[in-house]
Amino acid sequence: QSALTQPASVSGSPGQSITISCTGTSNDVGGYNYVSWYQQHPGRAPKLMIFDVSHRPSGVSNRFSGSKSGNTASLTISGLQAEDEADYYCSSYTSSTTLFGGGTKLTVL
Amino acid sequence: QVQLQQWGAGLLKPSETLSLTCAVYGGSFSGFYWGWIRQPPGKGLEWIGEINPSGSTNYNPSLKSRVTISVVTSKNQFSLKLSSVTAADTAVYYCARGFLWFGDFYPDAFDIWGQGTMVTVSS
Numbered sequence: 001q002s003a004l005t006q007p008a009s010v011s012g013s014p015g016q017s018i019t020i021s022c023t024g025t026s027n028d029v030g031g032y033n034y035v036s037w038y039q040q041h042p043g044r045a046p047k048l049m050i051f052d053v054s055h056r057p058s059g060v061s062n063r064f065s066g067s068k069s070g071n072t073a074s075l076t077i078s079g080l081q082a083e084d085e086a087d088y089y090c091s092s093y094t095s096s097t098t099l100f101g102g103g104t105k106l107t108v109l
Numbered sequence: 110q111v112q113l114q115q116w117g118a119g120l121l122k123p124s125e126t127l128s129l130t131c132a133v134y135g136g137s138f139s140g141f142y143w144g145w146i147r148q149p150p151g152k153g154l155e156w157i158g159e160i161n162p163s164g165s166t167n168y169n170p171s172l173k174s175r176v177t178i179s180v181v182t183s184k185n186q187f188s189l190k191l192s193s194v195t196a197a198d199t200a201v202y203y204c205a206r207g208f209l210w211f212g213d214f215y216p217d218a219f220d221i222w223g224q225g226t227m228v229t230v231s232s
Contacts, residue, residue: 003153045225048220051210091217091218093217097169099217100146
């Protein structure tokens with residue numbers, strides 16, 4: 001099983017929107033609606049930001065949104081803020097296991 | 110407020126067995142999935158495995174031969190054992206709770222995480 005594919009880095013200015021992609025296969029991202037996104041600040045545990053492709057747990061800002069098309073899921077962050085600077089990971093369910101993406105470093109310019 | 114507190118040995122020699130325990134405080138233990146995830150220094154997350162409310166386990170195929178996840182329900186604790194460790198097993202290990210939403214379990218979503226334990230394998 002290979003990790004899901006994410007861009008190594010993305011960047012944006014405060015107030016802008018950015019999108020991070022997560023590409024898998026028909027056996028994982030494309031085959032299930034079980035896609036999640038995590039935010040991780042340095043030295044901290046990951047935080048669940050999106051589950052079930054597009055749903056936000058309570059307490060997560062509505063600036064974070066998720067979607068999926070075919071084998072690629074996406075996380076969009078609108079109205080970028082300095083505190084959004086972090087690593088972001090996608091995950092997907094497949095055959096009774098969970099795959100993570102390689103991670104994307106978001107830099108807020 | 111549910112919290113996970115984890116502990117275990119932080120320095121191991123090659124071929125030894127990694128053993129970590131995670132305790133659940135401030136919330137229900139029964140009825141949830143419990144998992145372990147690790148992160149090598151400077152690298153991404155890797156799912157190790159999970160245990161469901163009935164005690165059944167699922168493991169990462171790449172680690173399956175060496176991993177055991179178990180629970181002690183009476184103590185609200187679950188544990189991870191990874192045998193025959195090598196330097197490649199050096200990582201921060203996290204315990205985490207599987208996410209439930211309106212009674213549905215989302216298998217790749219973990220909403221509560223432990224603080225992480227750095228485990229180094231070195232001779």
